[in-house]
Structures are given as structure tokens and as C-alpha cells.
Amino acid sequence: MEMIKCFKALSDKTRLRLLYVLRRYELNVNEIVLVVEMIQSGVSRHLKILLESGLLTSRRDGSFIYYSAAGNDFINAFMTLAGNSSEMEEIRNDLIKAGEMIKIRQNMTRRFFKTVAPHWDQLKKQVLGNFDLNSILLKKISLQGSISDLGCGTGELMEKLSGQTHFKVIGIDSSSEMLEQARLRLFGKDNAELRLGELEHLPMRNKEIHTVIMNMVLHHISQPELPLQEAYRILKPGGIFILSDFDPHDQVIIREQMGGAWSGFEKEKINAWLLETGFHLQKIDSFPVNQGLIINIFTAEKPKS
Numbered sequence: 001m002e003m004i005k006c007f008k009a010l011s012d013k014t015r016l017r018l019l020y021v022l023r024r025y026e027l028n029v030n031e032i033v034l035v036v037e038m039i040q041s042g043v044s045r046h047l048k049i050l051l052e053s054g055l056l057t058s059r060r061d062g063s064f065i066y067y068s069a070a071g072n073d074f075i076n077a078f079m080t081l082a083g084n085s086s087e088m089e090e091i092r093n094d095l096i097k098a099g100e101m102i103k104i105r106q107n108m109t110r111r112f113f114k115t116v117a118p119h120w121d122q123l124k125k126q127v128l129g130n131f132d133l134n135s136i137l138l139k140k141i142s143l144q145g146s147i148s149d150l151g152c153g154t155g156e157l158m159e160k161l162s163g164q165t166h167f168k169v170i171g172i173d174s175s176s177e178m179l180e181q182a183r184l185r186l187f188g189k190d191n192a193e194l195r196l197g198e199l200e201h202l203p204m205r206n207k208e209i210h211t212v213i214m215n216m217v218l219h220h221i222s223q224p225e226l227p228l229q230e231a232y233r234i235l236k237p238g239g240i241f242i243l244s245d246f247d248p249h250d251q252v253i254i255r256e257q258m259g260g261a262w263s264g265f266e267k268e269k270i271n272a273w274l275l276e277t278g279f280h281l282q283k284i285d286s287f288p289v290n291q292g293l294i295i296n297i298f299t300a301e302k303p304k305s
Contacts, residue, residue: 006074009053014038014047019055020028021098022090023069023079025223031101032067061263062255080242105222105261106198110175112259117177118229120154123257124216129290133244134160136287137215140242143241145210148172150199150227151217155182155192164190169208172197197284199227204234211240216295218245218270219260228277241279243270246293247286254291267296274300 010146014036021027021035033043047067050056057070069075096274113231118124128232135156135254141147143165149158152171161169173179187194197203199221216226231241246264255263264285267284278301288296 026068113175131289162189219262235302243298
């Protein structure tokens with residue numbers, strides 16, 4: 001990274017605003033246009049300069065390119081230096097509007113699950129084929145102590161868990177329609193509890209759970225680091241976190257069927273998020289499934305001290 005190039009890039013007020021916003025949120029061009037209230041060509045020009053200076057990174061997902069601030073010491077030091085900038089009031093307004101962009105995505109996800117809830121199990125079967133992901137996950141779970149299924153959906157995995165352990169199994173989902181399907185499935189299961197809540201702000205106490213599962217959920221979350229941090233928070237020291245999701249793919253039809261903000265994740269990306277959160281990665285297992293897709297399962301531990 002060339003320091004002079006970075007300082008030149010940040011000598012423009014708009015680019016300074018963009019760096020502040022993209023340090024907090026990952027956004028596409030259309031969303032950035034709405035945040036800074038500029039025409040798209042102007043936004044694209046500023047993004048190009050920030051990318052060339054090494055201050056931003058980008059990723060393509062489907063037809064969109066998403067931008068975020070590069071994680072490096074220069075940006076952290078610069079932000080500390082610029083903390084009392086005269087543009088801070090404008091930047092605070094930008095951050096509020098950027099947060100609204102994320103809420104719009106979350107509302108789209110809620111509407112999606114409201115529509116597909118009665119057919120969700122069938123849709124998963126069409127995508128995964130005969131691959132029995134739940135059985136593989138069960139083998140990885142120590143059926144001792146409390147277990148939480150984050151993004152439990154229709155309760156398919158919870159049904160299997162509650163039948164094999166007398167400890168409490170807590171399922172959390174942000175869709176009331178999906179939870180209604182889960183309630184029907186789990187009727188009579190005294191050790192199964194369902195809670196409505198966002199995975200980015202879990203309705204659970206610190207260090208409450210022995211094992212946390214996040215099964216094929218992360219690609220629906222606009223800010224994946226947040227539910228990982230929440231999983232870490234609710235786990236007891238020495239607790240296990242099991243995460244499954246798609247490897248990156250470019251199948252538009254699959255994304256339309258399953259929904260989601262991401263078309264899968266690189267293993268290195270999830271590993272980095274886990275390490276940044278504080279987890280110790282134990283193992284990654286990869287499984288080819290239907291239609292050329294690959295599912296990765298990450299097993300991580302919250303350190304005992």
C-alpha cells in the first residue's frame with residue numbers, strides 16, 4: 001500500500017465519507033448511491049480511486065459487486081486521526097442511511113421466508129437432493145448440555161435433536177412463519193423451546209449454551225460477522241460452534257430458490273471470521289451435494305479461558 005496514494009485518495013470529502021460507511025457496512029453501488037445521494041457515475045469514479053489505492057476491497061455476488069473497507073492498520077490509524085473531522089455530522093447521517101439499506105435487505109429476507117415457509121422443506125430437498133445434512137450434523141454434536149439451533153427454520157434439525165437428548169434445545173428464528181411450522185413439528189416435545197429473534201441480536205444470555213448450530217443460515221445474513229459474534233457470546237467457555245453453508249457458487253436459480261444475501265462463502269473467509277471472533281477452528285468438512293454444489297461444515301471451539 002502506497003501511503004501517498006492513500007492520502008491523495010482521502011483528500012476528497014466524498015471518498016472520506018465512503019470509507020467511513022464501507023468500514024461499517026458492505027454495500028453495492030446502488031445502495032451507496034442512495035446513501036451519499038450522488039449519481040452512479042460519480043460514485044463509481046470515487047470507488048475506483050479507493051480500490052486502486054488499496055483502501056477498499058470488492059467481491060462479486062451474482063449480478064452485484066459489493067464494496068467494503070480493507071482491513072489494515074493504515075485505515076484504523078487514519079480513522080483515529082480523522083475522528084474529529086468537520087464532516088462527522090454528515091458521516092453520521094451517512095451511517096444511519098447505510099443502516100437503513102441493511103434493514104431493507106432484512107425485510108426482503110423476511111418477506112421471502114413468509115412466502116416459502118409452508119414449502120421450505122420441499123425446496124431444500126430439491127436443492128440438496130438425497131444428501132442428509134442433518135444426520136451428519138448430529139454425529140458432530142455432543143448430546144450433552146443445552147443446544148441452540150440459530151436460524152432453526154421449520155425445526156427439522158430440532159426434531160431430531162430433541163428426540164436424542166433430555167437437555168433443552170432452543171431454536172431461534174427471525175421469521176414467525178417459519179417458527180409456526182416448527183411449532184407444529186415439535187408439538188409434544190417438552191425439551192424444545194422456540195424463540196423469535198434476530199441472529200444479529202440473540203434473545204439469550206451470555207454463556208448460556210453448550211453447543212450452538214448455524215445450519216445453512218449464514219448466506220441469508222447481510223453482515224455475517226454479527227451472528228458469529230453472538231454465537232460466541234452465548235456459548236459457555238469450551239463450548240462448540242458448528243456452522244454449515246454453501247461453498248461459493250454462481251447458480252442464479254439456486255439463489256432464487258433458497259434466497260440469501262450471499263452465494264456461498266470461501267472457506268478462508270469463514271475461517272478468518274471465526275478466528276477474528278475468538279473461536280479456535282477444529283475442523284472443516286466438505287461435501288458435494290446436488291447440482292454441483294458443495295457444503296462446508298466448520299467445527300470450532302470457544303476457548304476455555
